[in-house]
Amino acid sequence: MDKIRAAVLGGTGLVGQRFIQLLDNHPYIEVVAITGFNSAGSRYGEAVSWTIEGDIPSWATDIIITRPEPDVLKKEGVELAFSALPSSVALDIEVNLVKNGIIVASNASPLRMEPDIPLLNGEVNHDHVVLVREQAKRGWKGVLLKNPNCSTAILTLFLKPLLDAYGIDKVLVTTLQAISGAGLRGLPAMFMVDNLIPYIAKEEWKIENESKKILGKLNNGKIENLEIDITSTTTRVPVIDGHTEVVYIKLANNHDHDIDDVVDTLSSYKSFPQEANLPTAPEAPIIVRKEEDRPQPRLDRLAGNGMSIVVGRLKIYNKNSDIWLRAVILGHNTIRGAAGAAILAYEIYKKYIDMGLIG
Numbered sequence: 001m002d003k004i005r006a007a008v009l010g011g012t013g014l015v016g017q018r019f020i021q022l023l024d025n026h027p028y029i030e031v032v033a034i035t036g037f038n039s040a041g042s043r044y045g046e047a048v049s050w051t052i053e054g055d056i057p058s059w060a061t062d063i064i065i066t067r068p069e070p071d072v073l074k075k076e077g078v079e080l081a082f083s084a085l086p087s088s089v090a091l092d093i094e095v096n097l098v099k100n101g102i103i104v105a106s107n108a109s110p111l112r113m114e115p116d117i118p119l120l121n122g123e124v125n126h127d128h129v130v131l132v133r134e135q136a137k138r139g140w141k142g143v144l145l146k147n148p149n150c151s152t153a154i155l156t157l158f159l160k161p162l163l164d165a166y167g168i169d170k171v172l173v174t175t176l177q178a179i180s181g182a183g184l185r186g187l188p189a190m191f192m193v194d195n196l197i198p199y200i201a202k203e204e205w206k207i208e209n210e211s212k213k214i215l216g217k218l219n220n221g222k223i224e225n226l227e228i229d230i231t232s233t234t235t236r237v238p239v240i241d242g243h244t245e246v247v248y249i250k251l252a253n254n255h256d257h258d259i260d261d262v263v264d265t266l267s268s269y270k271s272f273p274q275e276a277n278l279p280t281a282p283e284a285p286i287i288v289r290k291e292e293d294r295p296q297p298r299l300d301r302l303a304g305n306g307m308s309i310v311v312g313r314l315k316i317y318n319k320n321s322d323i324w325l326r327a328v329i330l331g332h333n334t335i336r337g338a339a340g341a342a343i344l345a346y347e348i349y350k351k352y353i354d355m356g357l358i359g
Protein backbone atom coordinates (compact mmCIF):
# COMPACT_ATOMS: atom_id res chain seq x y z
CA MET A 1 0.00 0.00 0.00
CA ASP A 2 1.32 3.46 -0.91
CA LYS A 3 1.77 5.69 2.10
CA ILE A 4 -0.09 9.00 2.48
CA ARG A 5 2.24 11.81 1.42
CA ALA A 6 2.49 14.43 4.14
CA ALA A 7 4.11 17.79 4.86
CA VAL A 8 5.21 19.20 8.21
CA LEU A 9 4.55 22.96 8.33
CA GLY A 10 7.01 24.76 10.59
CA GLY A 11 9.22 21.67 10.70
CA THR A 12 12.26 23.44 12.20
CA GLY A 13 10.40 24.51 15.37
CA LEU A 14 10.02 22.49 18.55
CA VAL A 15 6.66 20.99 17.66
CA GLY A 16 7.79 20.54 14.03
CA GLN A 17 10.78 18.50 15.21
CA ARG A 18 8.44 16.27 17.24
CA PHE A 19 6.35 15.66 14.14
CA ILE A 20 9.45 14.58 12.22
CA GLN A 21 10.48 12.29 15.09
CA LEU A 22 7.03 10.76 15.67
CA LEU A 23 6.30 10.23 11.96
CA ASP A 24 9.54 8.28 11.47
CA ASN A 25 8.43 4.75 10.46
CA HIS A 26 4.72 5.58 10.68
CA PRO A 27 2.83 2.63 9.15
CA TYR A 28 0.84 4.68 6.61
CA ILE A 29 2.17 8.28 6.60
CA GLU A 30 5.34 9.39 4.84
CA VAL A 31 6.77 12.92 5.22
CA VAL A 32 7.80 14.19 1.78
CA ALA A 33 7.88 17.97 2.44
CA ILE A 34 8.90 20.31 5.25
CA THR A 35 8.10 24.00 5.28
CA GLY A 36 9.72 26.94 7.04
CA PHE A 37 10.16 30.69 6.84
CA ASN A 38 13.74 31.85 7.47
CA SER A 39 14.96 28.34 6.66
CA ALA A 40 13.15 27.99 3.29
CA GLY A 41 15.56 26.88 0.55
CA SER A 42 17.94 25.10 2.97
CA ARG A 43 18.48 21.40 3.60
CA TYR A 44 16.55 20.35 6.70
CA GLY A 45 19.62 18.69 8.24
CA GLU A 46 21.56 21.95 7.99
CA ALA A 47 18.80 24.39 8.90
CA VAL A 48 17.28 22.72 11.93
CA SER A 49 18.66 23.26 15.46
CA TRP A 50 17.71 19.75 16.56
CA THR A 51 16.98 19.94 20.28
CA ILE A 52 15.15 16.72 21.08
CA GLU A 53 16.40 13.29 22.10
CA GLY A 54 17.72 10.97 19.36
CA ASP A 55 19.01 11.83 15.89
CA ILE A 56 17.26 13.52 13.00
CA PRO A 57 15.76 10.67 10.94
CA SER A 58 18.03 10.15 7.93
CA TRP A 59 15.19 10.56 5.36
CA ALA A 60 14.56 14.10 6.68
CA THR A 61 18.09 15.49 6.47
CA ASP A 62 18.13 16.02 2.68
CA ILE A 63 14.63 17.43 2.29
CA ILE A 64 14.83 21.01 0.97
CA ILE A 65 12.61 23.23 3.10
CA THR A 66 9.93 25.05 1.12
CA ARG A 67 7.31 27.72 1.77
CA PRO A 68 3.86 26.42 2.84
CA GLU A 69 2.16 27.13 -0.49
CA PRO A 70 -0.44 24.78 -2.02
CA ASP A 71 1.20 24.63 -5.48
CA VAL A 72 4.61 23.80 -4.05
CA LEU A 73 3.21 21.07 -1.79
CA LYS A 74 0.94 19.61 -4.45
CA LYS A 75 3.95 19.21 -6.78
CA GLU A 76 5.29 16.83 -4.11
CA GLY A 77 1.95 14.97 -4.06
CA VAL A 78 1.13 16.20 -0.54
CA GLU A 79 -2.40 15.26 0.61
CA LEU A 80 -1.96 15.86 4.33
CA ALA A 81 -0.18 18.60 6.33
CA PHE A 82 0.68 18.65 10.02
CA SER A 83 0.90 22.23 11.17
CA ALA A 84 3.33 23.53 13.79
CA LEU A 85 2.98 27.11 12.56
CA PRO A 86 2.97 30.08 14.92
CA SER A 87 -0.60 31.14 15.67
CA SER A 88 0.11 34.58 14.23
CA VAL A 89 0.48 33.19 10.67
CA ALA A 90 -1.40 29.88 10.85
CA LEU A 91 -4.89 31.07 9.93
CA ASP A 92 -4.19 32.24 6.38
CA ILE A 93 -1.70 29.52 5.53
CA GLU A 94 -3.80 26.63 6.86
CA VAL A 95 -7.08 27.84 5.30
CA ASN A 96 -5.35 28.34 1.95
CA LEU A 97 -4.14 24.73 2.01
CA VAL A 98 -7.55 23.38 3.07
CA LYS A 99 -9.29 25.39 0.32
CA ASN A 100 -6.93 23.68 -2.09
CA GLY A 101 -7.90 20.19 -0.98
CA ILE A 102 -5.22 19.41 1.59
CA ILE A 103 -6.15 17.86 4.96
CA VAL A 104 -4.55 19.95 7.74
CA ALA A 105 -4.11 18.70 11.32
CA SER A 106 -3.02 21.72 13.31
CA ASN A 107 -1.62 22.76 16.68
CA ALA A 108 -2.15 26.46 16.18
CA SER A 109 -4.97 28.22 18.04
CA PRO A 110 -6.95 30.06 15.30
CA LEU A 111 -10.39 28.50 14.61
CA ARG A 112 -10.16 26.04 17.52
CA MET A 113 -13.49 27.21 18.94
CA GLU A 114 -15.42 27.32 15.63
CA PRO A 115 -18.50 25.06 15.71
CA ASP A 116 -17.54 23.11 12.57
CA ILE A 117 -13.91 22.49 13.56
CA PRO A 118 -13.22 19.38 15.68
CA LEU A 119 -10.92 20.17 18.61
CA LEU A 120 -9.67 16.65 19.11
CA ASN A 121 -8.06 15.10 22.15
CA GLY A 122 -8.09 11.46 20.95
CA GLU A 123 -9.37 9.47 23.92
CA VAL A 124 -11.65 12.25 25.17
CA ASN A 125 -13.75 13.28 22.17
CA HIS A 126 -12.91 11.21 19.07
CA ASP A 127 -16.61 11.35 18.09
CA HIS A 128 -16.34 15.13 17.50
CA VAL A 129 -14.41 14.35 14.30
CA VAL A 130 -17.73 14.09 12.42
CA LEU A 131 -17.94 17.92 12.59
CA VAL A 132 -15.77 17.93 9.45
CA ARG A 133 -18.93 17.05 7.47
CA GLU A 134 -19.99 20.69 7.94
CA GLN A 135 -16.77 22.15 6.55
CA ALA A 136 -17.74 21.71 2.88
CA LYS A 137 -20.22 24.57 3.48
CA ARG A 138 -17.20 26.88 3.73
CA GLY A 139 -16.26 25.87 0.19
CA TRP A 140 -13.27 23.90 1.46
CA LYS A 141 -12.06 20.92 -0.54
CA GLY A 142 -9.87 19.60 2.27
CA VAL A 143 -10.59 19.42 6.00
CA LEU A 144 -9.17 21.13 9.08
CA LEU A 145 -8.60 19.23 12.34
CA LYS A 146 -7.35 21.04 15.44
CA ASN A 147 -5.84 19.74 18.64
CA PRO A 148 -6.06 21.60 21.94
CA ASN A 149 -3.73 23.87 23.81
CA CYS A 150 -1.07 21.70 25.51
CA SER A 151 -2.15 22.17 29.16
CA THR A 152 -5.78 21.67 28.15
CA ALA A 153 -5.01 18.39 26.39
CA ILE A 154 -3.36 17.02 29.54
CA LEU A 155 -6.10 18.31 31.86
CA THR A 156 -9.09 17.11 29.84
CA LEU A 157 -7.65 13.60 29.49
CA PHE A 158 -7.48 13.50 33.30
CA LEU A 159 -10.96 14.96 33.80
CA LYS A 160 -12.86 12.79 31.30
CA PRO A 161 -12.98 9.47 33.22
CA LEU A 162 -13.76 11.31 36.48
CA LEU A 163 -16.53 13.26 34.82
CA ASP A 164 -18.05 10.08 33.40
CA ALA A 165 -17.76 8.14 36.67
CA TYR A 166 -18.58 10.72 39.34
CA GLY A 167 -19.57 14.09 37.84
CA ILE A 168 -17.56 17.26 38.48
CA ASP A 169 -18.83 20.50 40.05
CA LYS A 170 -15.68 22.62 39.94
CA VAL A 171 -11.99 22.47 38.97
CA LEU A 172 -9.09 24.58 40.29
CA VAL A 173 -5.82 24.07 38.43
CA THR A 174 -2.33 25.58 38.67
CA THR A 175 0.08 24.71 35.89
CA LEU A 176 3.88 24.52 36.02
CA GLN A 177 4.69 24.60 32.34
CA ALA A 178 7.92 23.70 30.56
CA ILE A 179 10.08 26.20 28.67
CA SER A 180 9.63 24.29 25.40
CA GLY A 181 5.98 25.35 25.46
CA ALA A 182 7.14 28.83 24.45
CA GLY A 183 8.84 27.60 21.24
CA LEU A 184 12.47 27.32 20.16
CA ARG A 185 13.26 31.00 20.60
CA GLY A 186 10.62 31.72 23.21
CA LEU A 187 12.35 32.34 26.52
CA PRO A 188 16.06 33.15 27.00
CA ALA A 189 17.94 31.30 29.75
CA MET A 190 18.45 34.67 31.47
CA PHE A 191 14.71 34.74 32.21
CA MET A 192 14.27 31.10 33.13
CA VAL A 193 17.28 29.81 35.09
CA ASP A 194 16.76 30.26 38.86
CA ASN A 195 13.30 31.61 38.18
CA LEU A 196 9.56 31.10 37.66
CA ILE A 197 7.26 33.27 35.55
CA PRO A 198 3.78 33.47 37.13
CA TYR A 199 1.92 34.33 33.93
CA ILE A 200 1.51 32.89 30.42
CA ALA A 201 -0.40 35.06 27.97
CA LYS A 202 -3.82 33.72 26.85
CA GLU A 203 -3.19 30.31 28.48
CA GLU A 204 -5.79 30.57 31.24
CA TRP A 205 -8.54 31.52 28.78
CA LYS A 206 -7.63 28.51 26.62
CA ILE A 207 -7.74 26.05 29.52
CA GLU A 208 -11.03 27.39 30.85
CA ASN A 209 -12.80 27.59 27.47
CA GLU A 210 -11.31 24.91 25.22
CA SER A 211 -12.10 22.35 27.95
CA LYS A 212 -15.81 23.17 27.66
CA LYS A 213 -15.81 22.32 23.96
CA ILE A 214 -13.62 19.21 24.28
CA LEU A 215 -15.72 17.79 27.13
CA GLY A 216 -18.95 18.80 25.37
CA LYS A 217 -21.42 16.31 23.91
CA LEU A 218 -22.16 15.74 20.26
CA ASN A 219 -25.88 16.20 19.71
CA ASN A 220 -27.46 16.17 16.24
CA GLY A 221 -24.12 16.90 14.61
CA LYS A 222 -23.34 19.87 16.89
CA ILE A 223 -21.27 20.22 20.06
CA GLU A 224 -23.08 21.26 23.24
CA ASN A 225 -20.32 22.71 25.38
CA LEU A 226 -20.07 21.36 28.93
CA GLU A 227 -20.67 24.19 31.37
CA ILE A 228 -17.83 23.13 33.63
CA ASP A 229 -16.45 25.65 36.14
CA ILE A 230 -12.65 25.70 35.72
CA THR A 231 -10.37 28.31 37.31
CA SER A 232 -6.72 28.24 36.30
CA THR A 233 -3.40 29.87 37.12
CA THR A 234 -0.62 29.26 34.61
CA THR A 235 3.09 29.53 35.34
CA ARG A 236 6.34 28.80 33.49
CA VAL A 237 9.08 26.84 35.30
CA PRO A 238 12.68 25.92 34.42
CA VAL A 239 11.87 22.46 33.04
CA ILE A 240 12.70 21.68 29.40
CA ASP A 241 9.77 19.37 28.51
CA GLY A 242 6.67 18.24 30.42
CA HIS A 243 3.85 20.31 31.87
CA THR A 244 2.88 19.59 35.48
CA GLU A 245 -0.55 20.62 36.78
CA VAL A 246 -1.79 20.69 40.38
CA VAL A 247 -5.51 20.01 40.20
CA TYR A 248 -8.30 20.21 42.78
CA ILE A 249 -11.66 18.83 41.66
CA LYS A 250 -14.89 19.24 43.58
CA LEU A 251 -16.66 16.01 42.78
CA ALA A 252 -20.43 15.91 42.40
CA ASN A 253 -21.90 15.16 45.78
CA ASN A 254 -23.85 12.06 44.97
CA HIS A 255 -21.36 9.30 45.64
CA ASP A 256 -19.25 7.70 48.28
CA HIS A 257 -15.77 8.32 46.97
CA ASP A 258 -13.07 5.82 47.62
CA ILE A 259 -9.48 6.50 46.54
CA ASP A 260 -8.99 2.93 45.28
CA ASP A 261 -12.04 3.37 43.09
CA VAL A 262 -10.61 6.65 41.72
CA VAL A 263 -7.28 4.95 40.98
CA ASP A 264 -9.08 2.14 39.20
CA THR A 265 -11.28 4.56 37.21
CA LEU A 266 -8.22 6.45 35.98
CA SER A 267 -5.85 3.59 35.31
CA SER A 268 -8.40 1.41 33.52
CA TYR A 269 -9.53 4.23 31.22
CA LYS A 270 -9.38 3.30 27.54
CA SER A 271 -11.20 4.72 24.57
CA PHE A 272 -11.60 4.50 20.79
CA PRO A 273 -7.88 5.03 19.94
CA GLN A 274 -6.97 1.97 22.04
CA GLU A 275 -9.93 -0.13 20.82
CA ALA A 276 -9.11 0.71 17.18
CA ASN A 277 -5.41 0.08 17.85
CA LEU A 278 -4.37 3.41 16.28
CA PRO A 279 -0.60 3.63 15.73
CA THR A 280 -0.03 6.70 17.96
CA ALA A 281 -2.41 5.67 20.76
CA PRO A 282 -0.67 4.75 24.03
CA GLU A 283 -1.62 1.40 25.56
CA ALA A 284 -2.58 3.16 28.81
CA PRO A 285 -3.60 6.82 28.36
CA ILE A 286 -3.48 7.47 32.12
CA ILE A 287 -0.80 6.01 34.37
CA VAL A 288 -1.31 6.36 38.14
CA ARG A 289 1.81 6.45 40.35
CA LYS A 290 1.42 5.74 44.04
CA GLU A 291 4.87 7.01 45.18
CA GLU A 292 4.63 10.33 47.07
CA ASP A 293 7.29 11.96 44.85
CA ARG A 294 5.82 11.24 41.41
CA PRO A 295 5.10 12.37 38.76
CA GLN A 296 8.33 14.17 37.90
CA PRO A 297 9.02 15.70 34.46
CA ARG A 298 12.43 14.07 33.93
CA LEU A 299 11.23 10.62 34.99
CA ASP A 300 7.70 10.52 33.64
CA ARG A 301 7.29 12.73 30.56
CA LEU A 302 8.07 9.97 28.06
CA ALA A 303 5.53 7.51 29.52
CA GLY A 304 3.63 5.82 26.68
CA ASN A 305 6.10 7.40 24.21
CA GLY A 306 5.01 10.79 25.55
CA MET A 307 1.32 10.10 24.82
CA SER A 308 0.28 9.00 28.32
CA ILE A 309 -0.34 11.36 31.19
CA VAL A 310 1.02 10.42 34.61
CA VAL A 311 -1.07 11.08 37.72
CA GLY A 312 0.08 11.10 41.34
CA ARG A 313 -0.53 12.65 44.80
CA LEU A 314 -4.17 11.52 44.69
CA LYS A 315 -6.04 12.40 47.85
CA ILE A 316 -9.70 12.88 48.78
CA TYR A 317 -10.68 15.66 51.17
CA ASN A 318 -14.07 15.99 52.86
CA LYS A 319 -14.60 19.70 53.60
CA ASN A 320 -17.92 20.81 55.10
CA SER A 321 -19.60 17.91 53.33
CA ASP A 322 -17.98 18.88 50.00
CA ILE A 323 -15.69 16.28 48.47
CA TRP A 324 -12.50 17.40 46.77
CA LEU A 325 -10.00 15.26 44.88
CA ARG A 326 -6.39 16.52 44.73
CA ALA A 327 -3.95 15.31 42.06
CA VAL A 328 -0.65 16.27 40.45
CA ILE A 329 -0.69 15.40 36.75
CA LEU A 330 2.02 15.51 34.11
CA GLY A 331 2.04 15.27 30.33
CA HIS A 332 4.56 15.84 27.55
CA ASN A 333 3.68 19.24 26.09
CA THR A 334 5.15 18.80 22.61
CA ILE A 335 3.91 15.18 22.26
CA ARG A 336 0.59 14.63 24.12
CA GLY A 337 0.02 18.38 24.08
CA ALA A 338 0.98 18.99 20.45
CA ALA A 339 2.48 16.80 17.69
CA GLY A 340 1.34 13.42 19.04
CA ALA A 341 -2.19 14.72 19.57
CA ALA A 342 -2.33 16.03 15.98
CA ILE A 343 -1.14 12.73 14.51
CA LEU A 344 -3.68 10.85 16.65
CA ALA A 345 -6.39 13.27 15.45
CA TYR A 346 -5.57 12.41 11.84
CA GLU A 347 -5.52 8.67 12.63
CA ILE A 348 -9.02 9.01 14.12
CA TYR A 349 -10.22 10.90 11.04
CA LYS A 350 -8.83 8.20 8.74
CA LYS A 351 -10.34 5.41 10.84
CA TYR A 352 -13.75 7.09 10.75
CA ILE A 353 -13.47 7.28 6.95
CA ASP A 354 -12.41 3.62 6.73
CA MET A 355 -15.42 2.70 8.91
CA GLY A 356 -17.73 4.68 6.59
CA LEU A 357 -18.68 7.14 9.36
CA ILE A 358 -17.55 10.18 7.36
CA GLY A 359 -17.51 10.48 3.60
Ligand SMILES: NC(=O)c1ccc[n+]([C@@H]2O[C@H](COP(=O)([O-])OP(=O)(O)OC[C@H]3O[C@@H](n4cnc5c(N)ncnc54)[C@H](OP(=O)(O)O)[C@@H]3O)[C@@H](O)[C@H]2O)c1
Binding pocket: 009, 010, 011, 012, 013, 014, 015, 016, 035, 036, 037, 038, 039, 040, 068, 083, 084, 085, 086, 087, 089, 090, 107, 108, 109, 148, 149, 150, 180, 181, 182, 183, 184, 185, 333, 334, 337, 338
Ligand atom coordinates in the same frame (compact mmCIF):
# COMPACT_ATOMS: atom_id res chain seq x y z
N1 LIG B 1 5.67 24.16 22.08
C1 LIG B 1 4.59 23.58 22.60
O1 LIG B 1 4.63 22.91 23.66
C2 LIG B 1 3.26 23.72 21.92
C3 LIG B 1 2.20 22.96 22.41
C4 LIG B 1 0.96 23.06 21.79
C5 LIG B 1 0.81 23.87 20.71
N2 LIG B 1 1.85 24.63 20.25
C6 LIG B 1 1.62 25.46 19.07
O2 LIG B 1 2.33 24.87 17.97
C7 LIG B 1 2.79 25.88 17.07
C8 LIG B 1 4.30 25.74 16.90
O3 LIG B 1 4.95 25.95 18.14
P1 LIG B 1 6.53 25.79 18.32
O4 LIG B 1 6.75 25.86 19.77
O5 LIG B 1 7.03 24.61 17.56
O6 LIG B 1 7.08 27.13 17.55
P2 LIG B 1 8.56 27.49 17.10
O7 LIG B 1 9.55 26.62 17.77
O8 LIG B 1 8.69 28.97 17.26
O9 LIG B 1 8.56 27.14 15.50
C9 LIG B 1 7.89 27.92 14.54
C10 LIG B 1 8.03 27.31 13.14
O10 LIG B 1 7.20 28.06 12.22
C11 LIG B 1 7.98 28.55 11.13
N3 LIG B 1 7.52 29.91 10.79
C12 LIG B 1 7.68 31.05 11.51
N4 LIG B 1 7.11 32.11 10.89
C13 LIG B 1 6.57 31.63 9.74
C14 LIG B 1 5.88 32.24 8.65
N5 LIG B 1 5.59 33.55 8.62
N6 LIG B 1 5.49 31.46 7.63
C15 LIG B 1 5.76 30.13 7.62
N7 LIG B 1 6.42 29.49 8.61
C16 LIG B 1 6.83 30.24 9.66
C17 LIG B 1 9.41 28.55 11.60
O11 LIG B 1 10.25 28.38 10.45
P3 LIG B 1 11.78 28.98 10.32
O12 LIG B 1 12.57 28.33 11.40
O13 LIG B 1 12.20 28.57 8.96
O14 LIG B 1 11.69 30.48 10.46
C18 LIG B 1 9.43 27.33 12.55
O15 LIG B 1 9.62 26.16 11.77
C19 LIG B 1 2.34 27.22 17.67
O16 LIG B 1 1.11 27.59 17.10
C20 LIG B 1 2.17 26.88 19.16
O17 LIG B 1 1.27 27.77 19.80
C21 LIG B 1 3.07 24.55 20.82
